[in-house]
Amino acid sequence: MVEIKLKVNGKSYILEIEEDMRLLDLLREKLGLLGVKEGCSEGECGACTVIMDGKVVNSCLVMAFQAEGSSITTIEGLEKEGEIHPIQQAFIEVGAVQCGYCTPGMILSAKALLDKNPNPTEEEIREGISGNLCRCTGYNKIIQAVEKGKGV
Known part of the structure; x- marks a missing residue:
């Protein structure tokens, strides 16, 4: 131990x-x-x-x-005072969640990207989430959610 x-x-x-x-x-x-x-x-x-x-x-x-x-x-840890993080809200609003298995990892990767680069290009977003696999959404909605989460 x-x-x-x-x-x-x-x-x-x-x-x-x-x-x-x-x-x-x-x-x-x-x-x-x-x-x-x-x-x-x-x-x-x-x-x-x-x-x-x-x-x-x-x-x-x-x-x-x-x-x-x-x-x-x-x-x-993203929830503060009963409120979800804006990037979580963006995932909900654009329908970037399907089965949900990859969602926590996707959101944390997106948050880390946006913390370092609040205004990433689509290519930078794709690179930022490249370590996370999703079998349901085809990534377009996920990229839209990260785009929506810019500057939050």
């Missing part, structure tokens, strides 16, 4: 974990944050995307001990 300290969605934690625990499993099993999904377990699909210290990461590829001292944001 290893003890780690980290901040998740603005809340500080000190946790005892197994040395071989992935960040994905820590978030889901220890903290109950089920918006982080397990898809491929190989870092290819983006269902497990979180923002770690301002960067998009695949939590299935990060060992939990590597998150020591880090600040993690999951989809649950």
Whole structure:
């Protein structure tokens, strides 16, 4: 067992974990944050995307001990005072959500992109979400949602 300290969605934690625990499993099993999904377990699909210290990461590829001292944001952390984040609202308004499995990762990738570049081109949006696979929407609605979320 290893003890780690980290901040998740603005809340500080000190946790005892197994040395071989992935960040994905820590978030889901220890903290109950089920918006982080397990898809491929190989870092290819983006269902497990979180923002770690301002960067998009695949939590299935990060060992939990590597998150020591880090600040993690999951989809649950975007809600503030009962209000969803504007990028979440944009996804709803343009119909960018189908089955919803990829949605948390897509939204977090879009948020990280917009945090760094509030006015991305369509090409930059495509690049920004390129680590997330969606089997339902064909990406057009997702790109429209990110476009709508510009400058928020």
